[in-house]
Amino acid sequence: MLSSSPRSNPAHRRVSPRRRTATVALAGVAALIAAAVQSGAAAAAPAEPRPGKANPAHSSVRLTAAQRAGLIRDADAGRADTARSIGLGTQEKLVARDVVKDGDGTLHTRYERTYAGLPVLGGDLIVDTAPSGAVKRVVKASGATLKFAGLTPAVPKATAERQAVARAKKLGGTKSAADSVRTVIWAATGRPVLAHETVVGGLQDDGTPSELHVVTDATTGKKLYEYQGIRTGVGNTQYSGQVPLTTTQSGSTYTLTDGDRGGHRTYNLNRGTSGTGTLFSQGADTWGNGTVSDPATAGADAHYGAAVTWDFYKDTFGRSGIKNNGVGAYSRVHYGNSYVNAFWSDSCFCMTYGDGSGNADPLTSLDVAGHEMSHGVTSNTAGLNYSGESGGLNEATSDIFGTGVEFYANNASDPGDYLIGEKIDINGDGTPLRYLDKPSKDGASKDSWYSGIGGVDVHYSSGPANHFFYLLSEGSGAKVIDGVSYDSPTADGLPVTGIGRAKALQIWYRALTTKWTSTTNYSGARTGTLAAAGELYGTTSAEYAAVQDAWAGVGVGTRPGGDTGTSYESTTPVAIPDNGPAVTSDITVSGRSGNAPGNLRVAVNITHTWRGDLVIDLVGPSGTSYRLKNFSSSDSGDDVDETYTVNASAESANGTWKLKVQDQAAQDKGTLNSWKVTFP
Secondary structure, X not given: OOOOOOOOOHHHOOOOOOOOOOOOOOOOOHHHHHHHOOOOOOOOOOOOOEOOOOOHHHOEOOOOHHHHHHHHHHXXXXXXHHHHHXXXXXXXXXXXXXXXXXXXXXXXXXXXXXXXXXXXXXXXXXXXXXXXXXXXXXXXXXXXXXXXXXXXXXXXXXXXXXXXXXXHHHOOOOOOOOOEXXXXXXXXXXXXXXXXXXXXXXXXXXXXXXXXXXXXXXXXXXXXXXXXXXXXXXXXXXXXXXXXXXXXXEOOEEEOEEOOOOOEEEEEOOOOOOOOOEEOEEOOOOEOOOOOOOHHHHHHHHHHXXXXXXXXXXHHHOOOOOXXXXXXXXXXXXXXXXXXXXXXXOOOOEEEEEXXXXXXXXXXXXXXXXXXXXXXXXXXXXXXXXXXXXXXXXXXXXXXXXXXXXXXXXXXXXXXXXXXXXXXXXXXXXXXXXXXXOHHHHOOOOOXXXXXXXXXXXXXXXHHHHHHHHHHHHOOEEEEEOXXXXXEOOOOOOOOOOOOHHHHHHHHHHHHHHOOOOOOOHHHHHHHHHHHHHHHHOOOEHHHHHHHHHHHOOOOOOOOOOOOOEEEEXXXXXXXXXOOOOEEEEEEEOOOOOEOOOOEEEEXXXXXXXXXXXXXXXXXXXXXXXXXXXXXXXXXXXXXXXXXXEOOOOOEOXXXXXXXXXXXXXXXXXXXXXXXXXXX
């Protein structure tokens, strides 16, 4: 979905049950990210990296639909051997969903998983194999072991359905029964459990269709998770001027059917909210008049946007359609009455556009079309869960590729920019919906990552990823690009030099298609994009360093040489009791003059199986505490390996500095391995 507000789309808010899950780990990628870690006092500055050229051996090759289908068939045929080779249990089976092939013959095969015939939600994984068939690495959405003594639900499906329907009604739904209920293994958010997944359709309170997924523990009846399945997201067009359209003629009638792009069709819902609508058809091959007075104008915009998006993915990444299978989706325009949104639905494999406030500004602009179709691409690649940090990355992916579509079109009536929805006037005051250079300009999005961002609406938690993409593409600071003024800050106050939009898009796409899974969070996104940059351009390249810099610029990880300066470190391990009292570790600083700096860096390394339990404070020599990390029930990842920046200018530099750590919830424990303070 393109736009959200707490009032209009409450179903998109994070509901965060207590859970534990393994973070995304990229086995074998450690060598690719080694350059990101610097330690020791007063480290020497690294050599200036040089721009790299994409390595064809580690770039995806273009596959025809038949070649891709053949590779998927081969993967399915060998899935039993693959399951054994990666250590899955006898009850676990794999189902091949997608395959990416590199120039050197490496295959990245994405699998879903079942256990005793039940779907495992959060069990998706990627297996990278060499041309010889040997497994090179495995990326899992969850590293938890699947083992159950029995699979008979104590809670019947009917109970789970009643709870889910009641929840949907609370969010504005009107249906009295669920569309479907199935028994599954829920492994996405902690110890795997037997569960029921209920899907409730109908409408949300603003008229958007609903596909509310509710996961209920089949043993206790407790709700474990929920997310909204709807992603709200010659023609004389309203936004792109006069453009060529690919249509189909049958006799004396033309239809908005694009035979060159998988048979994509554009339909007129004529203010309806269900069904497919009526395929646009007429006797002349000129569509619309550039205004809302002709219903075909919005049809032309949507049809053109779908065509440009198809071409963008094909020419930029070698991808043939949303599923990469050569099959087109379809578009529906004129949804509802004065409906101020657009959305993607996996269930219909379609994009849908409202006509905006007063039916005056249809949401059919180029970047919106690219945004909505990109939700489909995400669904058919990483499958990022539409909630929490993965949901923010899902929304950002659509903004990023929607931006790419707009630049790719090179349309004089709608030139490329780093603004989302600037043409559709969704705010009613001429301002864009979102800004990639400084997301907080919209009044709600976040510029940088922080602990707890997973609890923010996904349209606003997308901000750090959007900001990262802008910084990686264009760099920080004030500048004018194609007549638009931007001024992008960084979280650490240090500059970022961009590598260009084309390379930034390639890095993001490779991470999405070969490194990320359904549960990837911001830390995993950084790891994945570093791995992608390392494979494409090399770990000593300017592109690799820029990825580190851009993530540091939005508060995720550190820069190359990020710990240069004078460091004071404690490497004495301290056990962190489960749900117990706070523990501390001391560092004594001496021989410095004056006060501590306003950008004191505090690097923390903690091993823990549920980092959201942890509250971390820096305590200065005066006894004043500086909060580094808050408790967050939604942050289910493992470990803390972060560098925080603290304004400690009120503290004397010399004295005893303490790190205070407390585990505030049961079931998990860990160890403070080391920490250090660095004076730049």
